[in-house]
Amino acid sequence: MGKSKKKVLNKSLITHPSTSDDTLQLFDPTSSPTKEKVNWNNVLGISDYLSKQATRVKTLWTGETPKAESVKETMESYFKALLGFLLCCHGSTLGAGPTLSSIVHGSVKQIVDSSFRLFQGSVSLYDGSYEKGEKPSISAISQVSVIMKDVLNEMKKVKPACPSSEGEASGDDFSPEQIEVAKMVADIVYEAMTVIIVIRVITRMMEKENSNENSVFVESLEKLLKLCQRSGVVIEELGTCVYHPPLKIDKITQTVKILEGNLDEVEAQVEYMKRSSNAFPGVCRKLRDAIKLMEVGLEKRKDLNQILISRQNTLYNALQLLDPTASPMNRCS
CATH class of the missing domain: 1.20.1420 (A middle domain of Talin 1)
Incomplete structure (x- = not known):
């Protein structure tokens, strides 16, 4: 059915x-x-x-x-x-x-x-x-890493904005802010791919040990697969955020937190399955470090934006005191 x-x-x-x-x-x-x-x-x-x-x-x-x-x-x-x-x-x-x-x-x-x-x-x-004898395909976990690799490749294509021969910006160009965020996203995606690769190795080892395909193994594998696929969806969303200026820092921060929460669930599920490897805690830690670095970077970017807005408002108010009819743009030009 x-x-x-x-x-x-x-x-x-x-x-x-x-x-x-x-x-x-x-x-x-x-x-x-x-x-x-x-x-x-x-x-x-x-x-x-x-x-x-x-x-x-x-x-x-x-x-x-x-x-x-x-x-x-x-x-x-x-x-x-x-x-x-x-x-x-x-x-x-x-x-x-x-x-x-x-x-x-x-x-x-x-x-x-x-x-x-x-x-x-x-x-x-x-x-x-699942019918008897059926189980989630471990190759589906590999597909998640393929999706993540596509996002990583897209992040590597992010280039500085350069004027074209006609004096216009190319549609493939990006702002310095987008480039900065894209680099942080690329670091996260790379570490997330590594986590998925290690999980694939772990599940293949478990598959050999559970050749009889008992129901507990199938259910555990199913849950782990869904968690991995959810990570893939979040990674895609994170990559999409870079391509839609102006960057919504709050949305990106929220997406990163979702990824971090999903990583917690992945680690808990692997621990529940009582099968890990020496590499697994390390790759999870590196992904978490990349996430933390991005969270710090986004917070700094948010603070910087607030400072710039505050200074613009101060300048505008000062100009208004000197000349109520003046605008910041024609005073600064």
Whole structure:
């Protein structure tokens, strides 16, 4: 039963990316505009709604395994919101120059790709009830490291903003703040990949020792797999944060804390399974150190931003005392 329901979910999932890809074709410069220009505030509004839908997907796996119907309904609701988001983004670029259109299109494409990976992970988590002789695939743990490696490669592509030959910034360029955060994210992703690799080694050793595939081993492996996949989803979200300026420090900090909490659960589960290795505590400690370094870095960045805002306000107030009609911009130019 669980197997057939998973096939239905996979079939449903496959239909959505094609619809999203068709909608992305609207961003082609040769496509004729069919709607009036959409206000950017509308884009921000629907993006917040889309974010809430993504949160719903994650909350499906906070307790008991959800029903297949719930996963399918959440999937359909999310992709409807995604479609509306794509149309709004397209409408916001009507009349815009090629640089702005390219930046928006690139960001939107990453959201579509991340959305599909989010539901790939969600569907892979759903296995229904295991039939006799079936167990979670250890190779699925390896897939998590592949996802993390993709994020790591994306972080390595983050480059300083450089003016193009036409005097405009390229859509692939990033601000110094994004570059700084991307480096910290890359360190975390690398250490997280190492943790997953060690877990894969541990589980393969356990598989050999539990060739009879007893129910306790299957249940423990299932829980560990879900925790690893959850780490993969959080890592993807962390990488996505870098690509959407302005950087939301509070959101990134919250995401990092979620990853740290998940690491606690992973360590507890491996300890519960009474099988570890000399390497496991060490790689977990390195990941935790990378997380702490990023938390400190984000806190410093947040404090710096507050200082800059305070100084700008002080300067503005001083200018107002000297000349009430003056603006900070024309005084500082």
